[in-house]
Amino acid sequence: MKRHIKELPLEELQAWLEKEGEPPYRLKQIQGWAYRKCAPSFYAMTNLSKGLREALDDAFYLYSLVEVGREMALDGTTKFLFEARDGERVESVLIPDRQRLTLCISTQVGCRMGCRFCLTGQEGFRRNLTRGEILDQVTLVRRAVMTQGRDLTNVVLMGMGEPLDNYTETISALKVLISTEGLGFSHRRVTLSTVGLIPQMRRLSSEGLDVTMAVSLNATDNETRSALMPINLLYPLEDLMSTLREYPLPPRKRFTLEYVVLKGINHRKDDAVRLAKLIQGLRVKINLIPFNPFQGSPFQRPSEREVLEFQACLRQRGISTFIRESRGYEISAACGLLRWRSRSKPGLMRF
Numbered sequence: 477m478k479r480h481i482k483e484l485p486l487e488e489l490q491a492w493l494e495k496e497g498e499p500p501y502r503l504k505q506i507q508g509w510a511y512r513k514c515a516p517s518f519y520a521m522t523n524l525s526k527g528l529r530e531a532l533d534d535a536f537y538l539y540s541l542v543e544v545g546r547e548m549a550l551d552g553t554t555k556f557l558f559e560a561r562d563g564e565r566v567e568s569v570l571i572p573d574r575q576r577l578t579l580c581i582s583t584q585v586g587c588r589m590g591c592r593f594c595l596t597g598q599e600g601f602r603r604n605l606t607r608g609e610i611l612d613q614v615t616l617v618r619r620a621v622m623t624q625g626r627d628l629t630n631v632v633l634m635g636m637g638e639p640l641d642n643y644t645e646t647i648s649a650l651k652v653l654i655s656t657e658g659l660g661f662s663h664r665r666v667t668l669s670t671v672g673l674i675p676q677m678r679r680l681s682s683e684g685l686d687v688t689m690a691v692s693l694n695a696t697d698n699e700t701r702s703a704l705m706p707i708n709l710l711y712p713l714e715d716l717m718s719t720l721r722e723y724p725l726p727p728r729k730r731f732t733l734e735y736v737v738l739k740g741i742n743h744r745k746d747d748a749v750r751l752a753k754l755i756q757g758l759r760v761k762i763n764l765i766p767f768n769p770f771q772g773s774p775f776q777r778p779s780e781r782e783v784l785e786f787q788a789c790l791r792q793r794g795i796s797t798f799i800r801e802s803r804g805y806e807i808s809a810a811c812g813l814l815r816w817r818s819r820s821k822p823g824l825m826r827f
Contacts, residue, residue: 481536482510482608482615482652496531504657510538511611511652511659514619541566541612556617560585560609564602566636568613570621577621578630581613583646584637589671591705593694593736595770596636604642610649614659631661634669634690634734640676650685663687669734671707672716681723690732690763691720695742696750704738717754730759737783738767739776748789761796 481489486503493502505523509515518524518532544565545557552572559565569580585602587594618628631653633639639646646668652658653666667688670677677689695701701708720731733755737743751762764787767777783799790797 478535478537480540480606480608481506481532481538482540482611483606484536492535496528498528502528506532507657511615511657514615514622516619539612539616540606540608541616543616556613556620558613558616560605566605566609566613568617568635570617576629577626578632579614579617579628580632580635581610582635582637583610583633583639583642583649587637588641589638589705589707591671591692591694591707593704593738593767593773593775595773598772604645605637607645607648607652610645611652611659614653618659628661630665630667632667632669632690634667638671638673639668640670640673640680643676643679647680647683647685650687654685654687667732671705672711672719673707674711674715674719677719677723686726686729688729688732689723689725690734691716692736693733694736694738696747696754700742704742713754717758720758725759730761733760733762734765735762736765736767737778737786739778739782741775743778743782743786745789748786748793751790752793752795755795761798762790763798763800765800 484492489506490500490503493500502524506521509521515521515538518529518536518538521529521532524532540561541558543556544559546554548554554570556568556570557565558568564585566582566585568582571578571580582605584604586600587596588601589597591597614628614631621628633646633650650666650668653661654663663686667690668680669690669692671692692705693701694704695708696713698708698712698714701713723731725731735742764783766780766783767775769775769777787797787799
């Protein structure tokens, strides 16, 4: 039975190559083709012998995802819909921004966290993605942009799912992302987002994995946050902030606090005052994210003026606060929406 080569431990792949009578340097060549050059197949690995390429194709498959849908907005933001071998579908979003080209990837099909403002959370949980499926999103999109003479600059794990709820596969994929033998991204250009799973955050702090940490905050008091994010009932704000204070944050790095702004709910002056107290002594920046509506949501998008006023309140208190520009608003912008729409359109194809 074939195995996904991106999920094979390097020791096993090296042992397989030795069994095939291949020299040790073949491992590095295969990794280069799989991750850096994003080869479409084993047969495209032209510095390998024909016999080795045939043997690789007989024993492994190079991708476990296939692109089945794509939508592009006027600003260049592109949503990719991928289908796994079991028929499950996940999204990735490519975001162009001046000199940067950022890819937002998923770590689960659905999500267990149940955040009320998130379509993926309302859809429920299907399964975890494997390391190979997480990495395939990067290599498939990288291959697409390389045909345009560009390359990805940043990767953020902020798509469908809670990355730390799929801890083992996510961390394994992260190590390949920042490895020089793997995808080769700088640790400064990889961001892991979490709703605040404290045990996993503490475990991550001992991994020595130097990537940017983003925490989905979205409220400044436990009552509001628990109503929006059920995880807060288990890990309340005080415990979350204490965990951040204990986290071994490298010099010159800071946490990112993601804050979805919901009209009339979490952007009052009192919220700014409480937030300033919560983060006192922490190196943080705040990303304000105007809510992207979806069908059936009880929440509304705030006006531009409301978001700007809230930003001003926070900046007056010395908090580095930025507004994340809404991208791809006209193309199934809410996370999980393209997947949701595709279920009623099984023939959805790339275009």
